[in-house]
Amino acid sequence: MPMTITEKILARHANLEYVSPGDLIEVNVDMALANDITAPLAIKVFKEVGARKVFDPQKIALIPDHFVPNKDIESAEQAKVMREFSAQHQIVHYYEVGRSGIEHVILPEMGLVIPGDLVIGADSHTCTYGALGVFSSGVGSTDLGVIMATGKTWLKVPPTIKLDYEGSLPPWVEGKDLILYTLGKLGIDGANYKSLEFSGAVIRGLSMDQRFTMANMAVEAGAKNGIMGPDETTMAYVAQRSNRRPSIFTSDPDAGYEKVIKIEVDKIEPQIAFPHSPANVRPLSQVGDITLDQVFIGSCTNGRMEDIRAAATILKDRKVAKGTRLIVIPGSQSIYRRAIKEGIIQTLIDAGAVIGPPCCGPCLGGHLGILAEGERAISTSNRNFVGRMGHPKSEVYLASPAIAAASAVLGRIAGPEGL
């Protein structure tokens, strides 16, 4: 029977020959993930169900990234719960501040997730790893606590929407613009409970960093997972990072899709998501005059090497506008190190940016770079809900690193062509 890539990975992990949408299955988990906000609750559940040992200390990743370096006593206590649990259970993939970064940046970077894996994380952006041909999905802390004990969870096989991107990308249009454009078409619940499969010549032409950006935001349409079939780009990325043998799954040509949506990219402009929804998008030419108090370049969506490099290319020999603040946060310690070697950090500092330590930063409005009442920011992150980055009467616009960097120079939302 023909299956999609998602169905094939789920079937393999449920030890079944075949699965179809709507089936309730129990699956084995290759990697279970939590962060300093979701892990403490998961650890509480782990203890409450009477578990004494984790199912496999190699297959759990506990990453401090949301409120670290600890922002206050309460978050220090939460980080401590995770640190002590990791020591007690000899969790192999616990990475301390200074040797770590944003969970969804470092797991692929360190080769901890590879094609064919099934990854469950207590974080909604766990869907990022779909860019590698992985089935990955976000859950809450209770599910994760039980997975840490048993290595298993139940899932309902989702129906798949296939997105077929064809054509050639116009200048300054990249993965972030494609996913924002797609969210605009699908709406904020257009893929609720479903799988989004990104395909077509345009996707095959994207770098891994841009693919991660797209898969990362599948959840903004409510999707259970976002996924891309592995190709040469995927294999080259994985070969440098992991010694495990990847399992390459691809969708059968006659696999059953709930819907196939064709997207012609030739005329797409850079996209901006307006407050207060990632699906509330407009093309750059229809933005109007929107002045900015703050610009944030970073996050699990756009805090990777290529993103920071793109920002530096635009900011080189330019200055951040008077009245605007630019915050740049490399997504991992290794990206930070490379950015220093390439002179990128120097360029950014010369332009007037402040560099934050690798962490989630202002994205979720809890730590570093919080907005005051009435302030307006453009951000390369993934959500712009009411109060997402600070005061409930602040505004967040979402865009690519190139647009964010150009906007920082001009002090208003604009593309690099306006420089």
Added chain:
Amino acid sequence: MKLQGRVWKFGDNVDTDLIIPARFLNVSDKDELARNCFTDLRPDFVNKVSLGDFIVAGENFGCGSSREHAPLAIRSAGISVIIARSFARIFYRNAFNIGLPILESKEASTSIEEGNRVSVDLSTGEIVNTDTGERYFARPIPDFMREIVGNGGLVEYIKKKGLAKQEM
């Protein structure tokens, strides 16, 4: 299992940042979380909500983050049931896991108004607006999920079923 309560009405796409903003996620104690539930959207909610009250909302309730702190805050604030036109996937799963029953009904979501007194029967999915006498039927909750809620959440359910004994 029958429940009765007074309704707090919400609109579409109530996201997890509105339910409990991230600035309050430096703790995971459920009573502390409850204190800040809906603080930006409806600052009076936590002071006026009574134990057993219902939430009736529109589409895609609970979209956004995977934070289980969101259903925990709502339940700990006193809400006994959420009825919505639809729920975001992760919130749906989290709500059952922590023992907060939720029901999907387009008709109930449209017709029920703020302050109405409503009763629900979780085993049949029947929803009655006792102020108007109108009846609606929610999509039935699968048996095993009703059992999870009946036990107060996944932790209690697992303890009772003894599933936790294997491999631990």
